Amino acid sequence: MNESESVAGGSCPRCGWPVAEQQIVSSHASSLGQLRYQTCVCGITLVVLAGDVVAAVSATA
Numbered sequence: 001m002n003e004s005e006s007v008a009g010g011s012c013p014r015c016g017w018p019v020a021e022q023q024i025v026s027s028h029a030s031s032l033g034q035l036r037y038q039t040c041v042c043g044i045t046l047v048v049l050a051g052d053v054v055a056a057v058s059a060t061a
Contacts, residue, residue, distance in 0.1 A: 013056050015042040022046065 010019050022038040025045070029035075033050025040046055047055040
């Protein structure tokens with residue numbers, strides 16, 4: 001099961017780690033800005049659009 005939440009800002013909603021210091025899994029140009037999928041040090045996947053976290057997904061058992 002996956003949890004998804006809508007968030008804003010430039011840090012992980014779970015642990016607060018800045019997105020600038022997280023591993024980029026993939027990056028794509030879009031009409032709204034750069035879209036990146038990043039993995040946080042706490043283990044969740046972040047969707048970052050133009051520097052703002054727009055979604056966070058974590059796998060839960």
